[in-house]
Amino acid sequence: MSFFSYQTVKKILFNFDPETAHSIAGLGLKSLVYAPTLLRLLKNHYFVTNPVLKQNILGIEFANPVGLGAGFDKNGEYITAMPTLGYGYTEIGTVTPKPQDGNPKPRLFRLKEERSLQNAMGFNNLGADYMLKQLNKLYFFDYPIGINIGKNKITPEDKAIDDYKLLLEKFKDYGDYVVINISSPNTPGLRDLQNEKFIKELFDIAKGITTKPIFLKIAPDMKADDAIALCKTAVEVGADGIIATNTTIDYSLTPNAKDFGGISGALLREKSFELFQAIAKELYGKTILISVGGIEDAQDVYRRIKAGASLVQIFSMLIYNGPKMIKDINEELTELIKADGYNHISEAIGADYNK
Numbered sequence: 001m002s003f004f005s006y007q008t009v010k011k012i013l014f015n016f017d018p019e020t021a022h023s024i025a026g027l028g029l030k031s032l033v034y035a036p037t038l039l040r041l042l043k044n045h046y047f048v049t050n051p052v053l054k055q056n057i058l059g060i061e062f063a064n065p066v067g068l069g070a071g072f073d074k075n076g077e078y079i080t081a082m083p084t085l086g087y088g089y090t091e092i093g094t095v096t097p098k099p100q101d102g103n104p105k106p107r108l109f110r111l112k113e114e115r116s117l118q119n120a121m122g123f124n125n126l127g128a129d130y131m132l133k134q135l136n137k138l139y140f141f142d143y144p145i146g147i148n149i150g151k152n153k154i155t156p157e158d159k160a161i162d163d164y165k166l167l168l169e170k171f172k173d174y175g176d177y178v179v180i181n182i183s184s185p186n187t188p189g190l191r192d193l194q195n196e197k198f199i200k201e202l203f204d205i206a207k208g209i210t211t212k213p214i215f216l217k218i219a220p221d222m223k224a225d226d227a228i229a230l231c232k233t234a235v236e237v238g239a240d241g242i243i244a245t246n247t248t249i250d251y252s253l254t255p256n257a258k259d260f261g262g263i264s265g266a267l268l269r270e271k272s273f274e275l276f277q278a279i280a281k282e283l284y285g286k287t288i289l290i291s292v293g294g295i296e297d298a299q300d301v302y303r304r305i306k307a308g309a310s311l312v313q314i315f316s317m318l319i320y321n322g323p324k325m326i327k328d329i330n331e332e333l334t335e336l337i338k339a340d341g342y343n344h345i346s347e348a349i350g351a352d353y354n355k
Contacts, residue, residue: 006322018108029081042084046323048330052337053345057288057310058213058240060144060176064088064330065345069292069313070148070179074125076134079141086326093148094181097166099127100152103186114254116265117316122186123150128170135174147171148179157189165205172210183219183246185262191219196233203238213240220245220271220293224278231279241288244276265316269294273304280308284350296321298332306351
């Protein structure tokens with residue numbers, strides 16, 4: 001069964017600049033809210049429900065382990081539609097306290113030959129109050145929602161804690177988990193917050209505001225020892241999990257890179273996995289780990305699961321492969337799990353360390 005040829009749609013969308021193409025695709029997703037029959041039809045076709053993949057993590061039910069990474073749905077406008085692409089959960093944002101335009105355009109680029117993207121968006125979003133409106137008007141959703149939060153560009157580093165506190169208070173009764181984003185390369189000074197002092201202060205405040213699980217998202221460009229130390233500190237002071245990784249500023253990965261912004265997609269795959277693996281060797285079994293970066297097939301998802309990931313996230317590769325990718329991953333992942341003699345995904349998580 002095929003509703004359309006994504007390769008045809010991609011050719012059309014790739015005639016537009018990437019940010020315009022994203023807006024066009026988003027318009028289509030938003031319109032599904034007004035076509036409930038089509039929404040149900042698409043979900044029934046693309047959304048994989050199999051008891052082998054179903055997990056309860058931190059009290060949250062995940063029908064499958066493949067989620068949408070932050071950055072696609074910056075303003076919480078596509079929540080109802082995302083299961084029609086097969087995602088088992090979604091992460092909205094990054095949202096900041098005040099609306100902001102982000103960095104000057106052009107700021108999103110395709111690296112077609114490398115099946116990657118480079119973005120310098122800069123947390124462009126309509127702000128926390130707009131996001132709250134979107135969440136309050138949801139009439140249907142039955143899968144987990146994460147809320148990714150970050151500071152405004154104009155907020156000085158020594159006041160950053162106030163932005164995160166405000167956002168935690170605003171969203172304490174919304175979504176299923178919160179992600180602290182201090183790892184985007186596109187907000188000046190943001191990555192400087194990846195230090196133990198700030199993490200301790202932030203999580204001390206956060207745990208006094210919300211009872212929802214809180215994850216820390218880190219950059220792939222940290223030295224492994226530094227990343228491990230930071231993640232250990234975060235877990236010790238209350239983080240419920242680690243998301244590794246954000247985009248990279250390692251422009252040596254391709255001669256086609258701009259000298260600004262973060263690279264995602266296939267170019268990031270191995271760099272992201274290597275840091276995730278280093279962290280997982282230290283923290284598997286002590287916290288929940290989510291892997292993101294260049295994932296596009298079931299083999300890669302399974303590699304990360306065996307390395308300790310309970311969940312994964314995919315964004316950039318969806319643009320190159322289309323919505324059938326998520327369905328294919330979940331179906332093939334089920335077979336890979338069974339082929340190794342496991343009855344459930346939980347038995348495969350961290351298998352590399354259980355031999």
